[in-house]
Amino acid sequence: MFNVVLVQPEIPQNTGNIGRLTAGCRAKLHLIHPLGFSLSDKHLRRAGLDYWPEVQLADYPDWKAFEGSDVDFSRMWLFSTKAERPYTEITFKPGDTLVFGAESKGLPQELHERYRDQRYRIPIENPNIRSLNLANAVAVVLYEALRQLR
Numbered sequence: 001m002f003n004v005v006l007v008q009p010e011i012p013q014n015t016g017n018i019g020r021l022t023a024g025c026r027a028k029l030h031l032i033h034p035l036g037f038s039l040s041d042k043h044l045r046r047a048g049l050d051y052w053p054e055v056q057l058a059d060y061p062d063w064k065a066f067e068g069s070d071v072d073f074s075r076m077w078l079f080s081t082k083a084e085r086p087y088t089e090i091t092f093k094p095g096d097t098l099v100f101g102a103e104s105k106g107l108p109q110e111l112h113e114r115y116r117d118q119r120y121r122i123p124i125e126n127p128n129i130r131s132l133n134l135a136n137a138v139a140v141v142l143y144e145a146l147r148q149l150r
Contacts, residue, residue, distance in 0.1 A: 002027040002145055003071050003097040004138055007063065007111070010036030010103045012043040016052075017135040023054035025142055031059040032066055036102075063111070071097045076118055079141060080107050081131045083119035090120060092145035103134050 004027050009015045015031070022029040037043070039059070060066040067073075076097040077090055101107035112119065122132060122140055132140070 001095065002092075002142060003030055003095070004028070004142060005030040005032065005066070005097060005099040006134070006138075007032045007099060007107055008034055008036070008102040009134065011134070012037040013046075014103060014134045016043065016046065018138050019055040019057070020051045021135070021139055021142065022056070023051045025146060026056075027142060028056040028058065030066065030069070030071075030097075031057070032063055033059065033061050035059075063108075071095075073097075076115065077141075078107060078111060078115050078119045079122065079137060080112065080119055081121055081124075082106070082112060083121040085120050086123050087120040087141050087144065090145075092148045094149065096145060098138070098141050098145070100134060100138055106131075 002025070004018065004022050006015060006018065006029070009031065015037070019029055058069065060069070072095060075093060075095060076099060077087075078099040079087065080101065099107070099111070122137055124132065131137070
């Protein structure tokens with residue numbers, strides 16, 4: 001099982017879609033507060049359809065609280081447009097943790113500095129496009145991890 005971590009997500013529809021994705025892939029979804037919405041938000045639930053009860057969800061008041069979780073931080077990969085290496089260089093293993101930042105600002109600078117050697121990017125061919133939609137980015141990386149294990 002993989003762990004998908006969203007650090008301070010802002011858009012409930014993205015998180016709802018990611019919840020549905022993680023449920024379908026049997027991955028655990030970790031949410032790091034503050035969130036840009038309530039977990040009872042109708043848009044979150046609508047995007048996840050009736051699959052939300054299938055989501056393995058953990059939420060934390062902040063990154064420090066998340067550090068107390070049972071994830072293996074040596075097998076944690078952060079995804080950012082500021083990283084240089086492509087995500088395809090990772091050899092994924094069961095239990096890996098995939099970390100994504102907020103839609104408008106990405107990962108906090110502290111995480112960039114602290115986990116510099118664990119950062120990767122999803123290459124984008126068009127230089128006029130800064131980044132992918134958060135839900136799409138999670139899907140790209142999670143399905144690559146699953147593909148490697150199969």
